[in-house]
Amino acid sequence: DAKTTQPNSMESNEEEPVHLPCNHSTISGTDYIHWYRQLPSQGPEYVIHGLTSNVNNRMASLAIAEDRKSSTLILHRATLRDAAVYYCMSGSSNTGKLIFGQGTTLQVKP
Amino acid sequence: DADVTQTPRNRITKTGKRIMLECSQTKGHDRMYWYRQDPGLGLRLIYYSFDVKDINKGEISDGYSVSRQAQAKFSLSLESAIPNQTALYFCATSGQGNTGELFFGEGSRLTVL
Numbered sequence: 001d002a003k004t005t006q007p008n009s010m011e012s013n014e015e016e017p018v019h020l021p022c023n024h025s026t027i028s029g030t031d032y033i034h035w036y037r038q039l040p041s042q043g044p045e046y047v048i049h050g051l052t053s054n055v056n057n058r059m060a061s062l063a064i065a066e067d068r069k070s071s072t073l074i075l076h077r078a079t080l081r082d083a084a085v086y087y088c089m090s091g092s093s094n095t096g097k098l099i100f101g102q103g104t105t106l107q108v109k110p
Numbered sequence: 111d112a113d114v115t116q117t118p119r120n121r122i123t124k125t126g127k128r129i130m131l132e133c134s135q136t137k138g139h140d141r142m143y144w145y146r147q148d149p150g151l152g153l154r155l156i157y158y159s160f161d162v163k164d165i166n167k168g169e170i171s172d173g174y175s176v177s178r179q180a181q182a183k184f185s186l187s188l189e190s191a192i193p194n195q196t197a198l199y200f201c202a203t204s205g206q207g208n209t210g211e212l213f214f215g216e217g218s219r220l221t222v223l
Contacts, residue, residue: 008150032209034211041216043202043217044153044214045214046211049211051209087152092208093207093208094207096168099169100145100152100154100155102152103152
């Protein structure tokens with residue numbers, strides 16, 4: 001089964017870029033990489049996903065290493081509302097084995 | 111109304127009691143999941159179901175059972191609750207395909223005394 005690891009916490013200053021890393025060293029060829037974030041007292045919500053190529057959407061960018069064993073979620077300009085726990089997840093929806101990392105708590109300082 | 115609804119939102123019970131956490135969804139998704147969240151451990155998959163007749167164990171299924179009563183309903187049971195099952199439990203759904211985005215409920219906080 002895929003194993004996914006993330007740093008426990010990171011800090012950023014407001015309006016600066018944030019790079020959140022994730023290692024998924026046992027990822028298989030058909031596993032996607034997903035990122036979710038969880039605000040206090042809420043369930044996790046989808047941020048972005050990718051397979052091999054880098055991806056951009058309105059919330060963030062996802063940079064995937066060439067060997068796919070790691071990825072980085074990029075928040076281009078952190079705001080106070082981005083303070084949350086960010087989860088990396090790898091796996092295959094078709095197998096149902098969607099395995100989350102332990103999450104990175106992002107603190108954003110004004 | 112939320113697309114994925116969990117009941118109860120909070121529950122305190124005693125060791126040895128039987129507990130059921132319920133999940134219902136209005137997204138029309140076939141796939142449903144139960145996750146457990148503990149501080150420092152993230153989200154761990156307990157059980158998942160691809161349809162009413164397809165139920166599978168996840169990473170940490172011991173001590174838990176599930177029932178998929180209908181496409182829209184997926185229940186998690188603790189037959190005899192123990193204190194280390196104190197946690198925040200999340201239900202999630204996803205659509206077809208390998209890239210399915212997960213949609214989570216708001217969580218059910220269970221405390222076992």
